[in-house]
Amino acid sequence: MENPTRTAEHIARITQRRSNLSELIARSVPSQTPFVWEIGCGHGHFLAAYAAAHPAEVCVGVDISKDRIDRGLRKRNRAKLDNLRFIQADARDFLDALPAGATFSAVYILFPDPWPKRRHHKNRIMQPEFLAAAAQRAGQGTRLHFRTDYEPYFRDSERIIHQQADWQIVDEPWPFEQLTVFQSRAASHFSFTARPRPADA
Numbered sequence: 143m144e145n146p147t148r149t150a151e152h153i154a155r156i157t158q159r160r161s162n163l164s165e166l167i168a169r170s171v172p173s174q175t176p177f178v179w180e181i182g183c184g185h186g187h188f189l190a191a192y193a194a195a196h197p198a199e200v201c202v203g204v205d206i207s208k209d210r211i212d213r214g215l216r217k218r219n220r221a222k223l224d225n226l227r228f229i230q231a232d233a234r235d236f237l238d239a240l241p242a243g244a245t246f247s248a249v250y251i252l253f254p255d256p257w258p259k260r261r262h263h264k265n266r267i268m269q270p271e272f273l274a275a276a277a278q279r280a281g282q283g284t285r286l287h288f289r290t291d292y293e294p295y296f297r298d299s300e301r302i303i304h305q306q307a308d309w310q311i312v313d314e315p316w317p318f319e320q321l322t323v324f325q326s327r328a329a330s331h332f333s334f335t336a337r338p339r340p341a342d343a
């Protein structure tokens with residue numbers, strides 16, 4: 143049987159964590175200017191290079207691993223990149239906690255955990271619900287860039303994009319190349335870029 147005290151404590155902990163995340167995001171993420179978002183940014187190799195090359199763009203890297211975010215923050219501080227932020231969070235919690243009006247110009251998902259077993263597919267970031275929520279924060283110029291070395295995940299993600307209403311794959315060159323830790327270990331990789339689906343498409 144459920145213990146009501148433990149359940150109440152659990153709910154209080156979740157509420158507090160969400161409130162802390164909302165405060166951190168409100169301090170870090172511009173509420174009016176679209177920002178570049180990297181999901182599962184790892185140690186921040188890609189985003190640090192991107193932010194250095196695009197000083198006028200605010201770049202926000204999110205990862206659930208504290209150790210990886212700490213490493214990213216050290217990179218940011220060493221390079222004095224004022225336009226670069228790293229936040230420890232689950233990508234879905236981050237999306238839920240964004241302030242009203244916050245939008246992104248680009249989303250990068252680079253070598254996300256592939257969860258190869260079918261019963262674990264629900265843990266993948268590329269889900270119809272996630273894509274629908276992300277589309278709420280996108281404008282017509284927004285691009286979602288996806289790259290993986292695990293072909294079955296790539297094909298499944300392409301299929302999910304084709305089946306849902308919010309995004310469509312476009313034939314555009316990859317906008318910015320920078321080797322990530324996982325890319326450096328991969329023999330090959332597969333990429334697509336998607337944009338919000340126009341109303342008439």
Ligand SMILES: C[S@@+](CC[C@H](N)C(=O)[O-])C[C@H]1O[C@@H](n2cnc3c(N)ncnc32)[C@H](O)[C@@H]1O
Pocket residue numbers: 181182183184185204205206207210231232233234252253254255267322323324325
């Ligand atoms: C395979 S690693 C890739 C790291 C980096 N993008 C690269 O290419 O080297 C996947 C990363 O996603 C992070 N991650 C996994 N699930 C996540 C989630 N739901 N929200 C945010 N980060 C997540 C992991 O902690 C890990 O750093």
